[in-house]
Structure formats: C-alpha cells, structure tokens
Amino acid sequence: MTETSAELNALFESSELDHAAVERVADRAYASARDLERFAARLSEFRARASESGLDMLRIGLALHVLGRHGDALDCLAKGTDNALRRYFAAESAVAIGRHEEAIRNYESAAKHGWDAFEIDMRVAGAQLRAENGAAAEAIAKKHERVGADRPDWHVLRGELAERRQDRAAALDHYNKARTLDPRHTRAMFRAAWLYDLRGEDAQAIQLYERLSEQPRAHVNALINLAVIYEDIGKFDAATNYLRRVLTAYPEHARARLFLRDVESSRSMVIDDGADKRAERVNRMLATTITEFELSVRARNCLKKMRIDTLGDLLRLREEELLSFKNFGETSLLEIKALLARWGLGLGQRIEDIDISKLAEPPKPVATVQVAPGAEAVLHKPVSELELTVRSRRCLQRLNVATVGDLVQYSEPDLLAMRNFGQTSLNEIKARLGDLGLTLSSKR
Numbered sequence: 001m002t003e004t005s006a007e008l009n010a011l012f013e014s015s016e017l018d019h020a021a022v023e024r025v026a027d028r029a030y031a032s033a034r035d036l037e038r039f040a041a042r043l044s045e046f047r048a049r050a051s052e053s054g055l056d057m058l059r060i061g062l063a064l065h066v067l068g069r070h071g072d073a074l075d076c077l078a079k080g081t082d083n084a085l086r087r088y089f090a091a092e093s094a095v096a097i098g099r100h101e102e103a104i105r106n107y108e109s110a111a112k113h114g115w116d117a118f119e120i121d122m123r124v125a126g127a128q129l130r131a132e133n134g135a136a137a138e139a140i141a142k143k144h145e146r147v148g149a150d151r152p153d154w155h156v157l158r159g160e161l162a163e164r165r166q167d168r169a170a171a172l173d174h175y176n177k178a179r180t181l182d183p184r185h186t187r188a189m190f191r192a193a194w195l196y197d198l199r200g201e202d203a204q205a206i207q208l209y210e211r212l213s214e215q216p217r218a219h220v221n222a223l224i225n226l227a228v229i230y231e232d233i234g235k236f237d238a239a240t241n242y243l244r245r246v247l248t249a250y251p252e253h254a255r256a257r258l259f260l261r262d263v264e265s266s267r268s269m270v271i272d273d274g275a276d277k278r279a280e281r282v283n284r285m286l287a288t289t290i291t292e293f294e295l296s297v298r299a300r301n302c303l304k305k306m307r308i309d310t311l312g313d314l315l316r317l318r319e320e321e322l323l324s325f326k327n328f329g330e331t332s333l334l335e336i337k338a339l340l341a342r343w344g345l346g347l348g349q350r351i352e353d354i355d356i357s358k359l360a361e362p363p364k365p366v367a368t369v370q371v372a373p374g375a376e377a378v379l380h381k382p383v384s385e386l387e388l389t390v391r392s393r394r395c396l397q398r399l400n401v402a403t404v405g406d407l408v409q410y411s412e413p414d415l416l417a418m419r420n421f422g423q424t425s426l427n428e429i430k431a432r433l434g435d436l437g438l439t440l441s442s443k444r
Contacts, residue, residue, distance in 0.1 A: 005038070007024065007025065007028040008025065008028055008029060008035065008038055008039045008042050009042060010024070010025050011025045011059055011062055011063055011066070012042060012043075012046045012059055012063070017058070017059070017062070017085060018085065019085065019088070022062055022065075022066070022085075022089070025039075025066060026066045026216075026217055027216040027217060028216070029066055029067075030216045030217045030218075030249065031216050033248040036067075036248065036249060039063070039066070039067070040067060042063075043060070043063045043064070043067070046059065046060065046063070047060055052079070054079070054080050054081035054082075055080070055081050057076050057077070057079040057080040057081075058076075058077065058080030058081045058083075058085070058086055059080075060076045060080075061073050061074075061075075061076035061077035061078075061079075061080050061086070061089070061090075062077075062085075062089055064076060065077075065089050065092065065093050068096075068249065068250060070093035070094070070096045070097045071093075071097060073089070073090075073093045074090055074093050074094060074099075074102075077089060077090040077093070078090070082113075083113055084110045084113035084114050084115045087106045087107070087109040087110035087113060087115070088106070088107070088110040088115055090102075090106040091103040091104070091105075091106035091107040091110060091123065091127075094106060095123075095126070095127055095130065098130070100127045100128070100130055100131035101131070103123075103127045104124050104127050104128070104131075107120050107123050107124050107127065108120070108124065118144065118147070118151065118153075119153065121140050121143070121144065122140075122144075122153040122154065122156075122157055124140065125137040125140040125141060125157050126157065126160070128140070129160055129161070129164070134161065134164050137157065137160075137161060138161055140157070141154065141157050141158055141161060150181065151181070152177075152178035152179075152181040152182040152185045152188060153178070155174040155175070155177045155178035155181070155188070156174070156175065156178050156185070156187050156188050156191070158174040159171040159172070159173075159174035159175045159178070159188070159191055160191070162174060163191070163195075166385070168195055168198070168199075171191070171195060172192060172195045172196075175188045175189075175191050175192040175195070176188075176192060179192065184215075186212065186215065186219060189208045189211060189212050189219075189222075190208075190212060190219050190221065190222055192204075192208055193205045193208035193209050193212070193222065193225070194225070196208065197225060197229070197390065197393075198384050198387075198393070199384060200384070200397060202229060202233075205225075205229065206226065206229060208222075209222045209223075209225060209226040209229070210226065213226060213242065213245075218245065220246050220249075220250065220253070220256075223242045223243070223245055223246050224242070224243070224246060224255060224256060224259060224390075225390050226239075226242050227239040227240075227242040227243045227259060227263065228259065228390045228391060228394065229390075229394075230242070231259075231262065231263050232394045232398075236263055239259075239263045240260065240263050240264070243256050243259055243260040243263065244260070247260065259391075286310060286311055286312030286315070287310055287311075287312065288310060288311045289309060289310055289311075290303055290304075290308060290309060290310065290311070290313075290314065296331075296332065296335060298327065298331075298332055299328075299332040299335050299336060302322075302325055302327060302328045302332060305325075306325055314336065314340070314347075315340070315345060315347070315348075315349055316348075317347055317348065318347055318348040319333060319337075319347055319348070322336070322347070378404060378436050378437075378438070379403065379404050379405030379408070380403055380404070380405060381403060381404045381436075382402060382403055382404075383396055383401055383402065383403060383404060383406070383407055386404070386429075386432040387432075388425075388428060388429065388432065389425070389428060391421075391425055392421070392425040392428055392429060395415070395421040395425065404433070404436065404438065407429070407433070407440075408433065408438055408439070408440060408441060409441055410440060410441055411440055411441040411442065412426060412430075412440055414441075415429070415440070
C-alpha cells in the first residue's frame, strides 16, 4: 500500500481517532483531484462493509464531514460513539449549513467531554455571530480579554465584532495581529484579504488569497475571489484554474459555475478586447447628451432647435453650419469649440479620424441629486462601505466610481453596458442605494 493510500485509509482503519488525525486525512484528501476521488471511493467501500456500531458510524460521519456533505455527516455522527470528537465535528458540520443552535449545543457538549474550553468558546462565539447574536459573542470576547491578546482566535473574534460595527480599520488590525501570532491562520488571512479587496488594495488581497490557495483545503471563497480579480486583470488561465479547483471539490457550486462561464466568455473575446474597449470609450463619449454640459441658455436652445442631442451629433457639424443658424453667433461658437477642446476634439471631425491615444478624459458630468435635508453627507459615502459583491465592486472601479454621489450619476443602461455587469449586480446596487433613500439616474 502506498503512503498516500495509507493516509487516506487512516480514518477507516486507525485505532486512534483524534482531531489531528482528521485534519491530516482532510489535507491528504484535498491534495489533488485524484486524491479526493480516491478518498470518496474509500468511503463507499467502507460503508459497504461497515456495521451499525458507534465507531463505524463515527468514522463515516467524519469522512462525510471531510467531503463537505454536512447534512449526511450530521445524520451519521448522531449515531456514532458519543465523545468529544463526535460532538466537535457535528458542531462544525452544523455551522457549515447554518444550523447554529445545534452547533452551539454540540460545541458545549464537546467541552464537557474534555475539548479545550478556550477553543470551544471561540467557536461558540463564531456561531453566535453567524446567528446574528452579537451581544453573546461580545460577552465571550470580554470573558477572555486577559489571555486573548496572545491567542490568534481571540483576535479573529475581535476582528469580526469590529466588522459588525463597520470599524474595518480596527478589524484589519486584529486580523493582522492574529496573522502575526499564527501566519497560517486561515480565517485571519481570509478576512484580511477580503478587507484589502474592499479597499481596492489588490496587491495585498492577491498575496493573501494566493497563500490561502496554497493550502491543501483552500478556502473556497478565497479561490473564487482570486479568480474574479485575475479575470478583471486579464489573467484568464489563472482565473480558470482556481474556479476548476472549486468545482473539482464541489461540482455543483453555483457561483463557481457562473463565474467560470464568464471567464470563458471573456477569454473568447480577449483578442478584440483592446479594440472593443477603445470603441466602447468612443461610443460612450459620443452618446453623452448635450444637457449634461454647462452651456449658455442661448447655445443650448440653439442646439435644441437644431435637434443636436448628443456630443456625436455636435461633432458632425462644421463651423459654418452652426453660424448659419438663426441667433447662433461667434460667442456661442467659441463656447462650443472650448467644450470640444476639453475632450481633445473639434467641429467637423469624422468619428473614424478620432485618435483614441490623444483623446482627453471627458469632464465628469455633474447631476443634481435630490436628498433629504441634512442628508447630503450620504453622497460622500465611499462605495466600499456598501459591501457589494466582488464583481459589482470591480465594475464600479473600472468606472472610477468612488462615492455614492459618483454612483448615482449613472443610469441602469450605463451600468448594464459594462462588461460582466449583469442584472444581478444591478439589482444589488439598486437595493443598496434604496437602503440609503437613493436611486440611480433616470437619464437614458
């Protein structure tokens, strides 16, 4: 029997089952797609010959937990030998599927069977947080304040409590302290990476997500978030590899399947991507409506009567055509030429002659946003505080949207025109703005 086979069989054959043994088996099982298949096959073989004894049911329940089949794991563990190991992993499986009260009962029972009391309290606090019982989690954190400063799990708990208060700076400080105490602490790395990601600090986020990806049982959300970042910067092979790792372990993972389709679609367009982006920029510029610019009433009215609605319409005209119109004089002409010059353009310029490399950044349109009296400060709120999904956030970054005030300048069609921005992201943004009493622009 090879060393790998022996390690995968340990859960079914070893006479000594403990936490460390389960973790070793899990690391070995997730070392490769082939090893995961082998471990699942070992479980099937064992179940075919297993008895209904407490020990066999415990082994099966632990193996199902390793495979992420948490509902089945709980059913088998409930029939297993009642000890600290059974109770602890029953709690872990219950947390994974959102059965928090059941998890807390099992954690507390594991402590009564001799499991480390501090670790159990940290796990219970985590379950309380996920059950939206922040007060109970806060009480546990305070209980261990004296010894917690030297324990990474305590700092992670403090970080999660700080996130709950929207104090992300304090949360990141706690996660980094936890990482100093234990550089391989998975939860601390993931939460720190997520906060760096929210702040747009891609280099730090990628570094931590990459470190998580190197672990045998990589954090699924870390792999997905890393894939989204890599897709966004055009590293489609890397994005595909990370998503396939998720699907190897969890073939029915809906988000991973959705993102993989997006990456494959993006890859098919990569050759024309540069040209598409240039064309997108020119088309967006030409579609800008004249009403978005601070023109004089005379110039605006003249253009309206001439049925000049967009910058593209205006660009097609020559100076003499404008001057031939009634009430359109030199002053209005100079005003319009100055407007076009701000874009690096001129009257009578053909669209096909626009040199994208010399095109100036367009002046940002400023719209009047109606908010309740005294609530103007909400427009200065960073969009990072809206807690959007990675995909929505990255699309807004490509539009240079930094604040809520920036965001509400855009209409639904503006956002839906962005690559990889779909109806789900639009609904998410509309819901977040709705919570603030705001809506997207109604301009078309």
